[in-house]
Structure formats: structure tokens, C-alpha cells
Amino acid sequence: MQIIFNGLISGAAVALLAVAFQTVYLPTRVFFLGLAGLYSLAPFLALAAQNAGLPIAGALAVAVAAAILLALLCEWLNHGPLARKNASDGAHLISSLGLYIVLVQIIAIIWGNETKEFRLGQHWTMHIGGVTFTSSQIVMATVACAALLSTWLLLRVSDIGLRLRALADDPIQFALFGYNVDGYRLVAFGLAGAFAAGSSLVTAYDIGFDPYGGLHAVLLAIVAVIIGGRTSFAGPAVGGLLLGLARAEVVWYLSARWQEAVTFAALALFLLLRPQGLFGHQNRIEATVQ
Amino acid sequence: MSYLIHLLVYFDIYVIVALSLNLVVGYCGMLTLAHAAYYAIGGYSYALLSLKLGWGFLPATLVAALIAAILSLAVSLPAWRLKGDFFVLVSLAVQALLFSLIYNWSDPNAPLGSWKNLTNGPYGIIGVPAAALVGIRIAVPSTYLWFATAIAGGCGFLLWRLKTSPWGRVLISARDDELAARTLGKNTRLLKVQAIAISCAFAAIAGALYAAYIGYLDPSSASLDQSILMLSMVIVGGMGNFRGPIVGALIGDVTLKRAGARSQFDIAEPELLCGLNDLSLDGKGEFFGGGRPQILLCTHRHDCPLHNASTRLSFASFRGACRSGPDACRRLKTRPVAVLDYRGDLARDGL
Numbered sequence: 001m002q003i004i005f006n007g008l009i010s011g012a013a014v015a016l017l018a019v020a021f022q023t024v025y026l027p028t029r030v031f032f033l034g035l036a037g038l039y040s041l042a043p044f045l046a047l048a049a050q051n052a053g054l055p056i057a058g059a060l061a062v063a064v065a066a067a068i069l070l071a072l073l074c075e076w077l078n079h080g081p082l083a084r085k086n087a088s089d090g091a092h093l094i095s096s097l098g099l100y101i102v103l104v105q106i107i108a109i110i111w112g113n114e115t116k117e118f119r120l121g122q123h124w125t126m127h128i129g130g131v132t133f134t135s136s137q138i139v140m141a142t143v144a145c146a147a148l149l150s151t152w153l154l155l156r157v158s159d160i161g162l163r164l165r166a167l168a169d170d171p172i173q174f175a176l177f178g179y180n181v182d183g184y185r186l187v188a189f190g191l192a193g194a195f196a197a198g199s200s201l202v203t204a205y206d207i208g209f210d211p212y213g214g215l216h217a218v219l220l221a222i223v224a225v226i227i228g229g230r231t232s233f234a235g236p237a238v239g240g241l242l243l244g245l246a247r248a249e250v251v252w253y254l255s256a257r258w259q260e261a262v263t264f265a266a267l268a269l270f271l272l273l274r275p276q277g278l279f280g281h282q283n284r285i286e287a288t289v290q
Numbered sequence: 291m292s293y294l295i296h297l298l299v300y301f302d303i304y305v306i307v308a309l310s311l312n313l314v315v316g317y318c319g320m321l322t323l324a325h326a327a328y329y330a331i332g333g334y335s336y337a338l339l340s341l342k343l344g345w346g347f348l349p350a351t352l353v354a355a356l357i358a359a360i361l362s363l364a365v366s367l368p369a370w371r372l373k374g375d376f377f378v379l380v381s382l383a384v385q386a387l388l389f390s391l392i393y394n395w396s397d398p399n400a401p402l403g404s405w406k407n408l409t410n411g412p413y414g415i416i417g418v419p420a421a422a423l424v425g426i427r428i429a430v431p432s433t434y435l436w437f438a439t440a441i442a443g444g445c446g447f448l449l450w451r452l453k454t455s456p457w458g459r460v461l462i463s464a465r466d467d468e469l470a471a472r473t474l475g476k477n478t479r480l481l482k483v484q485a486i487a488i489s490c491a492f493a494a495i496a497g498a499l500y501a502a503y504i505g506y507l508d509p510s511s512a513s514l515d516q517s518i519l520m521l522s523m524v525i526v527g528g529m530g531n532f533r534g535p536i537v538g539a540l541i542g543d544v545t546l547k548r549a550g551a552r553s554q555f556d557i558a559e560p561e562l563l564c565g566l567n568d569l570s571l572d573g574k575g576e577f578f579g580g581g582r583p584q585i586l587l588c589t590h591r592h593d594c595p596l597h598n599a600s601t602r603l604s605f606a607s608f609r610g611a612c613r614s615g616p617d618a619c620r621r622l623k624t625r626p627v628a629v630l631d632y633r634g635d636l637a638r639d640g641l
Contacts (some may be wrong), residue, residue, distance in 0.1 A: 031375050089374045090321050094525060097518065213516070219386075222379065255396045264386035271380050274370055 003129050004245065009137045010245015011156040012144035013203045017221035018228065020195030020237035025225070026168035026233065027188045031089060033096040033198050033218060034074045037103025038067045040214035042197040043204035044111050047118065072191025074099055075186055083185070088143045104258060107211040117208040136206035143202045147195060148237050152193075155233050160289055164188060165233070223267045229277025238278065295431045299503055301543045302435075302442035303496050308523045308535035308542075309449045315521065317453065318485050319465040320373075322381040323517045324365050325493050327388035328358045330512030332494025334392065334409055337418040340502070342403040347421035347428075351498040352401055359487040366486035370479050372587035385517055393509040394429035414508025421502040431503075438499055445492055446536075449631030453486065461485055462574075465530075567588035 023031040028066065042063045049059035071282070087262045094152070101177065124135045133141075154162035159281065167174045167184050167238055175181045196221025200209070270277065313323050314367025335354035338346040342595060345353075364387075368380040409415070420429040428434050452458050464471040464478040471478050501507050510516070517543065527538025 030623040032377075041436065090378075092377060093378060095322070095519075097376065101518075191308050219382065258390070261390040261394070264383040264390075266370070268380060268387070271372060271376060271383070273370070 003065050003248050005016045005133070005134045007143045007245035007248025008136070008241055009133075009144075009244070010206075010248065011188075011241040012148070012242050013140055013240075014200050014217075014220050014224050015237040015240025016144045016147050016195055016202075017200035017217055018224035018235070020149065020192040020199065020231060021218065021221050022225055022230070022236045023111070023164070023188050023195065024192045027164050027171070028079065028083065028185050029089065029092075029165075031093040031096060032074075032153055032192065033093065033215070034078075034099035035071075035192060036214035036218040037100040037107075038193055038196045038214075039200040039217050040107055040209070040211050041070070041208040042067045042200040043118070043188055044107055044211070046201060047116060048111075050118070059285075060201060063201060064194055067197035067200075068190045068193040070103075072186055075189040079189075080185065082180060083280050104211050104214065111211070113211060115208050115210040121171075130159075134206075135203075140206055141200040142215070143198055144273070147198050151191075151195070152234070153183050160184075160187060170212075174197070211238045220237035220263065223263055226267055226270050226275075226277055229279035231276065234277045238290065292365075292431060295435050298541060299342070299438050301540060302438040303500050303522060304539035304543050305442045305447045305536055306492055306496035307520050308527065308539040309446055309532075310489045310496070311524050312484055312527075312529065312628045313449065313452070313489040313492075314536040316528075316535075317458065317461050317465060317522050319484055319530075320369060320381075320482075321378045321521070322365060322377060322486075323521065324381040324385040324388070324512070324515065325520050326516035327335070327385045327392075327512045328362065328490040328493040329497040329500070329516065329520075330392060330498030330509070331358045331361060331388065331509070333507050334497075336498035337501045337507050338403050338408070338414045340419045340422070341415065341417070345499070346425070347423055347502060348600055351495055354498050355491035358497075359491040362487045362490035363483070364388075365437070365490070366483040369482050369486065373518075382514070385512070385514060387594065389509060389512045389514075407507070412509060413451065414506060415501075416506050417507045418501045418507060420505065428502075434503060438503070441495065442497060445495060450532060457481075457484075462530075476604075490570065513573050547580050570608050 010093050017035075021032060024030055024035070042181060046063035047108050048061045049062040049270060050056060054062065062283060074096075078099060079092060082092055126133045126135075126138065153161075155165060163174070163184055164187065167179075167188075168182065171181060174184075200214075200217070203209070221240065224239035224243045225236045226239070227228075227242060228235030228237065243266070246266065247263060250256075250259050254262075307329060311322070314320055314322050316326075332351070332354040334355050336347075337349045337463070339350035339353060340347070349428055364384045369377055372380055386558065392409045392488055393519035394639075395413055396413070397406040402410050421434065423430070423503045428437050460471065460476050463474075464476065464481055468478050484617045497511070500511070522526070522543040523538035524535050525538070526541055527536065528534025
């Protein structure tokens with residue numbers, strides 16, 4: 001029981017990041033690995049703001065705001081111009097990887113390579129029916145659930161959500177209807193930045209952070225996206241939870257060393273046998289990829 | 291001078307890597323992130339065959355290339371169905387799987403190279419024998435440079451002939467328009483499998499050259515960072531251009547090594563971890579690589595397996611390296627000058 005909950009809670013953070021990835025990937029078809037840079041950067045900014053004397057809420061707000069801003073900059077300076085030139089998927093992917101490397105190197109130059117932690121007083125624990133939760137797990141679960149719920153509401157209820165889904169369905173027709181595609185792309189990137197920062201901050205509170213964790217986290221999130229289904233917005237959330245659960249079970253039954261192997265074996269199996277994921281539409285992958 | 295030789299040996303290795311990767315990325319049009327894994331497989335195969343069975347360089351490398359070519363099916367079979375971003379993802383998955391295989395296939399109670407402890411996990415393999423050609427060991431860096439250049443030249447020639455052959459022309463046509471190539475009766479699936487197998491085999495040769503040169507191998511040579519580095523060499527030089535990757539390899543080599551040489555203990559390359567034979571400890575970092583390891587050094591780098599903040603294994607593996615270091619060096623009839631601890635401070639002098 002404990003393992004299931006541990007897995008679900010760490011899966012919630014993965015799910016949040018997966019949703020961040022998906023909010024960019026679906027409307028814009030950009031394979032946004034720069035997200036990993038934002039993921040790495042957010043806790044460092046929060047720590048720096050905290051050290052500068054801001055209260056913790058202020059520091060978190062600064063970090064999230066900076067992540068959103070940087071995500072917008074990534075789109076405005078890199079992916080937007082590339083998309084206008086009709087660049088290939090590969091070009092987006094490589095330049096995005098470049099953004100990640102630059103961001104990580106900047107972090108490493110300014111703050112160093114060491115693993116850091118937030119100082120927020122003692123962790124406390126809570127027992128509910130034989131299951132122990134630490135304070136960081138509760139924070140993680142709350143933030144992730146709130147963010148996932150609000151995303152769902154945003155996408156299902158609000159106008160912006162509707163238009164983002166329309167953009168995801170058919171960008172050309174969306175533009176023909178007179179909507180500003182570039183503007184909505186910016187919205188998608190901004191949302192992704194906020195989710196990535198949120199996921200990153202709660203994870204950092206739980207297990208600490210270093211400059212190089214971002215790419216790994218985003219790769220996990222991408223695996224979650226593939227498992228959940230890359231044509232739906234809800235898929236990644238479920239995929240993230242499942243992935244967290246599976247990884248926790250692997251630690252319990254095998255060893256922590258095999259976590260990565262199992263994760264990526266799942267990715268390979270899904271890509272080969274069910275490329276549309278659990279929630280995807282049934283269509284030929286070659287038709288959608290080309 | 292010895293620094294220049296070191297740079298040139300690395301350049302030879304990178305040329306093979308970049309040219310072979312270009313075969314997949316440039317001429318097949320498929321971005322792969324698994325190349326470093328095959329490079330490491332080559333290195334490990336050579337290391338084990340020469341260390342455990344006493345094989346010479348050429349047979350060991352040929353077997354290494356064969357192993358890599360067979361394992362390349364893990365990348366090439368998914369390429370039948372997937373393209374674009376999703377092929378990149380599969381290659382990434384293969385990279386992660388092979389990396390964790392190399393990282394985890396160890397057992398502290400079993401001897402190195404046995405079925406239970408094939409790769410020695412995060413500790414890596416220390417004391418890989420220098421390349422032996424018809425019974426003569428090439429341990430001097432300047433001689434090794436000639437040897438590496440000859441191998442790189444040979445590989446380059448083979449790849450160039452492949453590219454200009456009818457086979458290469460079909461490959462390029464399949465990249466430009468796969469449907470058209472198929473309507474002309476070309477088996478593009480088989481073509482991709484062949485191209486990826488050849489490419490991985492050449493990467494394995496480069497890995498074997500590297501292992502024989504540095505004398506030390508650890509899982510970081512299979513890491514994603516290495517794959518990205520290799521990819522960036524091809525992209526900087528120019529995909530689908532035969533001379534481009536050579537230039538890319540030169541740029542990658544020089545910039546990395548120059549950047550590494552300037553900072554004291556922050557070498558830009560994890561593979562320089564061990565096997566530095568002339569290090570002025572007081573100076574601000576004139577590193578001369580090459581030859582056999584005399585110094586065990588752990589840098590600040592995150593991707594250095596001896597100091598990996600993300601794993602609890604870091605300290606254990608570092609002690610392992612310290613412990614096995616002198617032994618390995620004794621076998622090589624050299625003496626480590628010093629062992630540096632994970633912060634780059636002098637831990638033990640004159641072992």
C-alpha cells in the first residue's frame with residue numbers, strides 16, 4: 001500500500017511535467033526539450049530568491065514567473081522563427097536540445113554542480129490507515145492534483161482551452177478562422193513553463209535538485225506521454241501516474257538500478273506495439289509523423 | 291607535443307565516430323541518440339576480450355564490431371515502423387537500456403568478465419591492455435597515433451567507398467524519397483538495417499581504439515551526453531556531407547580539449563577521468579593525456595561516475611577506483627603519481 005501511494009505521488013510530479021510537455025507538443029508539434037532546462041532552473045532561482053531575503057511564497061512565485069518568461073523567450077526567439085521557416089521536426093528537436101544545454105551550463109556556471117536542497121524547516125510525517133506520508137509528498141500530491149485539475153478545467157471549460165485544442169487538431173484551419181496562431185503558441189509555451197516549474201519545485205522540495213536532473217525528468221515525462229497517448233491531453237496525466245507506480249514497484253520487487261531499464265523498455269514496447277498509447281486515436285503512426 | 295598527440299589520437303577516434311554516425315543521420319536521414327552505446331559496446335568488447343582472453347587488437351576489434359552490428363538490430367528494427375521524433379525516442383530508449391545494462395551488469399563477488407560481472411558496473415574496467423598487433427604492444431602514444439590514424443584512414447576510406455557505391459546511392463535516394471525508392475524495387479528496410487549495422491560496427495571500432503588508448507572504461511562512455519556530443523559533431527560539420535563530419539570531429543576535439551585543458555580539475559570530458567600521464571599538480575591544469583594511467587583522478591563533472599551526485603554509488607565507486615587503481619597500474623608496470631579525491635584535492639600522494 002505504501003509503495004502504491006509513493007508511486008502515485010511521484011507519478012503525479014511526472015504527470016505534471018508530462019502535461020507540460022504535451023501542452024507544447026500537441027498544439028505546436030515542437031519536441032520541447034528546452035523544458036528540461038526550465039525544469040532545472042526553477043529550483044535554483046527559487047533558492048537564490050530565498051537567499052536574497054524573499055519569503056518562500058515570493059521565491060516560488062519568482063521561480064515560476066521566470067520559468068514562464070523563459071518558456072516564452074524560447075518560443076519567441078527560437079521555435080517561433082523556426083516554425084515560420086517550416087523547419088523539420090528534427091531541427092526543432094536539436095535546437096531545443098541546444099537550449100537545454102545552454103541553460104544547464106548557465107546554471108552550472110552560476111550555482112555549481114552540487115546537489116542542493118531547500119531549507120524549509122523539518123519535514124513532518126502523517127499516518128493515514130497504515131500509510132505514512134511525508135510533508136513533501138503531501139505538498140507534491142496537492143500541487144500536482146491542483147495543477148492537473150486546473151489544466152483539465154482550462155482545457156474543457158474555458159475559451160482558451162477550446163482554442164488550444166483546435167490548434168492541436170489542425171493549425172492551418174485554426175489560422176484560416178482568423179485566430180492568431182503565434183499568440184496561442186505563446187500561451188501554450190507559457191503554460192508549459194508554469195507546469196514544468198511547478199513539477200520541478202515540488203520534486204526539488206522532496207529530493208533536492210542539481211543542474212543535470214532536468215533532461216532525465218523530461219525524458220520520463222515523454223515516456224509518460226507515449227504511454228498515455230500523445231494525441232490526448234488527459235493521456236499524459238494517466239501515463240505519468242502509471243509510470244510512477246511502475247517505477248515504485250520495480251524498486252520494491254527488483255532493485256532501484258533497474259528503474260531506467262524498465263522505464264525505457266516500456267517506452268520501446270509501447271512505441272512498437274501500441275504507438276498511439278492508451279488513450280490515443282487509432283491511426284497509422286507514419287501518417288501522423290510525416 | 292604530447293598534448294598535440296593526445297588531441298590527434300582523439301581526433302582519429304572522433305573521425306570514425308562522426309563518419310559512421312553520418313551514415314545514419316546524414317545518408318539515412320534518421321537522428322539516432324544510441325550511437326554512444328554502440329561505441330561503448332565496442333570498447334567493452336575489446337577490453338574484455340583483450341584483458342580476459344589476451345586477444346590482439348584486430349581480432350578483438352572485429353568481434354567487437356560484429357557484436358555491435360548484431361545489437362544494432364535493436365535500433366534498426368523499430369526503424370521499419372517509426373520515423374522522425376519517434377525514431378529518436380526509440381533510439382533514446384535503446385541508449386538508456388544499453389547504458390543501464392552496462393551500468394548494472396556487475397556483482398562485487400564475481401570476478402570481472404565472468405557471466406555475473408561482465409562490465410564491473412559503475413566501477414568500470416581499469417587496466418585495459420594497450421593495442422597489440424602481431425604480439426607487439428603499442429603503448430607509446432606517438433606510435434599509437436600512427437596506428438590510430440591508419441585505422442581511422444582505413445575506416446574513412448571504407449565509408450567513402452560505401453557512400454559512392456551503388457549501395458550508397460540507393461541509400462541516399464531512399465532518404466530523399468523512400469516511396470520512390472521502393473517503387474523502383476529497392477528493399478529500403480533491408481537497406482536501413484544494413485546501414486545502421488555498418489554504422490554501429492564502425493562506432494564499435496572507434497570505441498575499441500579509445501579503450502586501447504585510455505586503458506580505462508566506465509559506463510559514462512555510453513551516456514546520453516556522449517551521444518549528444520557525437521550528434522553535435524555531425525551536425526556542426528554538416529549532415530549528409532562526407533567531409534563535414536571530419537571538420538565537425540576536429541571542432542569537437544579541439545574545443546573540448548582546449549576547454550578542458552584550461553580549467554584545473556574540470557575536464558570537459560569524462561573519459562579523461564583516468565589515464566592522464568603527466569599532470570602538474572601545482573600548475574593550473576596542463577593536462578597531458580594518453581598512454582597508460584598513472585593518475586586516478588575524479589573531476590567535478592556531473593557525468594563522472596565517481597562523483598555522481600544523483601546516485602548513492604558515488605562514494606562507493608570512488609573508493610573502488612582508488613582501491614583498484616594501484617593494482618591496475620602495477621599490472622601495467624607504472625605507478626600512479628597521485629590519487630585525487632572527488633573534489634580534485636590531492637588525496638594520496640605517491641602510492
